[in-house]
Amino acid sequence: MDQQYIDKVLAGDRHSFRYFLQKYQDMVFSVAMSIVKNESLAEEVAQDAFVKCYHKLDTFHQQSKFSSWLYRIVVNTAFMRLRKIKIEVLDFQPDYNQELIDEHELTLLEEEERSQLINEALCLLPANESLALRLFYLEEESIKEVSLITGWTDANTRVILHRGRKRMYGILKKLMNKANV
Amino acid sequence: MCSMENKDELMKSLMQSSKLKMPFSDFESRVMLTIEQDDKKSIAVLQDRKKGIYFFLAGMLFGVVLNYLLSRSWRDLNINLPQQENALLVSQIIYALLILFFIDRLVKLYQLNRLIKNL
Numbered sequence: 001m002d003q004q005y006i007d008k009v010l011a012g013d014r015h016s017f018r019y020f021l022q023k024y025q026d027m028v029f030s031v032a033m034s035i036v037k038n039e040s041l042a043e044e045v046a047q048d049a050f051v052k053c054y055h056k057l058d059t060f061h062q063q064s065k066f067s068s069w070l071y072r073i074v075v076n077t078a079f080m081r082l083r084k085i086k087i088e089v090l091d092f093q094p095d096y097n098q099e100l101i102d103e104h105e106l107t108l109l110e111e112e113e114r115s116q117l118i119n120e121a122l123c124l125l126p127a128n129e130s131l132a133l134r135l136f137y138l139e140e141e142s143i144k145e146v147s148l149i150t151g152w153t154d155a156n157t158r159v160i161l162h163r164g165r166k167r168m169y170g171i172l173k174k175l176m177n178k179a180n181v
Numbered sequence: 182m183c184s185m186e187n188k189d190e191l192m193k194s195l196m197q198s199s200k201l202k203m204p205f206s207d208f209e210s211r212v213m214l215t216i217e218q219d220d221k222k223s224i225a226v227l228q229d230r231k232k233g234i235y236f237f238l239a240g241m242l243f244g245v246v247l248n249y250l251l252s253r254s255w256r257d258l259n260i261n262l263p264q265q266e267n268a269l270l271v272s273q274i275i276y277a278l279l280i281l282f283f284i285d286r287l288v289k290l291y292q293l294n295r296l297i298k299n300l
Contacts, residue, residue: 014213014216014217014220015213017213017216018209018213021208021209021212021213022209025203025208025209026200026201026202026203027200029201029202029203029204030199030200030201033201039204043203043204043205043208046203046208047208047211047212047215050212051212051215051216051219054216054219055219111198114195114198115198115199115200118195118196118198118199119199119201122199133192133196133199134196134199137192137193137195137196137197138196138197138199138200165189165192168192168195172195
């Protein structure tokens, strides 16, 4: 389906690009948010990434999924933007025991509450870890695809995912404890 | 191992709740507008480039003809030979400098087009 629209855009039908905007804007925004942790910055990154994607569409040769190619543009744009404005994302220091997360308590939360808690936790994670978690668990990309999107090695991706998971549980536990006090 | 897999399943189900919606409703139209403006800019640069090449070639031809006519008119004015050669040299240097200057402008125009494409 994506290829049909790519062909249309390359043939000069600019409006066919709306298809990609409608299909990917939420995920592109989520990926950008994982890195820049700020709504308006993430929106700017998403916009820049889509414009770049439009101009470079002729360089997409189906060596990977279109979504992976697009996310790679988003990741590069987001990290470039971070470097430009010199934002330093604070590293969360884990002082937790990963095994003590209360799964039951998490499942009892209302969907909206759970979503808010998880997104808050993701905001506290380092950019690379929240990015890896979102791509691997939410977008269900393989390790290979995550490596392709981020430019990390497979081994590095595994390490980042492992750290991200541990840290995520720690932050969730801390946030839940704070909410219960 | 089993616990790790459970944790993975838990993380998977947790992350399903992390999906964010684009909070700006006009996002799509703003991106389309930017793309449209970029396309217009790109077309304008392309036209400028074409015009640039035509005028450059026309200017080169004009310069050659002008230099030839100047050298002939100086010969007719009965100016002595060293002075004639000096005047011709000056006009040829001016011509060469102008060509270099316009080549530089053309290269910059090409680079601008590439820059717009890579934005």
